[in-house]
Amino acid sequence: MSTTDKTNPTVKSADRVLDIFELFAEAEVQELSLMDISRRLELPTSSVFKILHNLVHRGYLEKDENGKMFRLGYKIFQIGAKYAQHTSLTTEFQHVAQQIVSEVNEAVYLSIRSGRNILYIAEKQSTHPVRFVSHLGMQLPLHTTAMGKLFLSTLSGDKLEELYRESDLLGLLTDTTISEWNVLTEHLQEIRRTGVAFSNGEAVQGVRCVAAPIVNANQEMIAAMSISIPTSRWKEETWSQMTELVVQAAKKLSWIHYYQPG
Structure with a gap:
């Protein structure tokens, strides 16, 4: 031979x-x-x-x-997350996320959709000793997170039915995880109306998040970013500030990465 x-x-x-x-x-x-x-x-x-x-x-x-x-499997998405760290989107994310951390000192995250999960591809942590810490490549069910619900809000009713069966919402991560289809659809309707998504301890007990979409030139959502805060530090005025910051940062990333020529 x-x-x-x-x-x-x-x-x-x-x-x-x-x-x-x-x-x-x-x-x-x-x-x-x-x-x-x-x-x-x-x-x-x-x-x-x-x-x-x-x-x-x-x-x-x-x-x-x-x-x-x-x-x-998860290994594919870990490799994808490592690759994504080297793209310009994650590089620009680090800049805008640092500005947010400097203002409110709370953690900022970037994710993409991976089937029925979100996949964390970048983060900027706060300096607080008490905080939610993700890791690159971590995945959480879409319906349990603010960023995930943003992705779900872009789908038609038929696409949602293809993606989920009602039983798929029964795996509770916390006491406040959405487990009823009609509750989830109400959340999605509100997200479509406002363009912003929230979660209240639905994925991680005691952690609240606000998220905004990152879109391309065709207004198609390709990523999401969020700010997380433990409920122990939550204040209404801080929440309003975080909402405004994440919305403006997501718009900036959309513009820089998908609209600028060259």
Whole structure:
């Protein structure tokens, strides 16, 4: 066997892994079965089975509770978050976030949507000893966070129904996590009216957040930013100031990153 022949299986395996990732990226659904992947890529199920379980073991894919459906795993989003740290959006975010921290000394976060979760891609922490600390690559369900509800507010009723079943809202993170569909839709209607989203300890007990959208030149939401404050430091006048700051900062990021020429 030639040297080239010996290396072909490795190259072929790598190609198949990349084909699987690209399939998930392009698929209209978030979950695919072994048979779906095998059929769409025209590959033997035995080969796909081995690759899928290797990817699950490494965290690049996840299985559903029945072990039959696969979706992209946390490792993919961690890598994406690391990449995002080097983009101009996160660089500009650090500048505007520092201005906010200098004014109110509360934590500021930047996120993007990842399926039914938000994915934290940047942050600027306050100097207070008591604070909510995220980590890059952390994910939280959309309906539990102010930033996540912003993303949900951009979806039509049909898209929301595709994304959720009512049972999906029953996993409580805190005592105030939204667990009823009609309550969530009321929140989304208010967000569409005002352009601002709030959360009150729905993801992390004792932490309130206000969030605003970052949009592109077509007014499509591509990211969100928020300011968080522990309820122990919450004051109405501070809350009003934080709301104004996050709205103006999100508008600034939208303008700098998506409207300026060059």
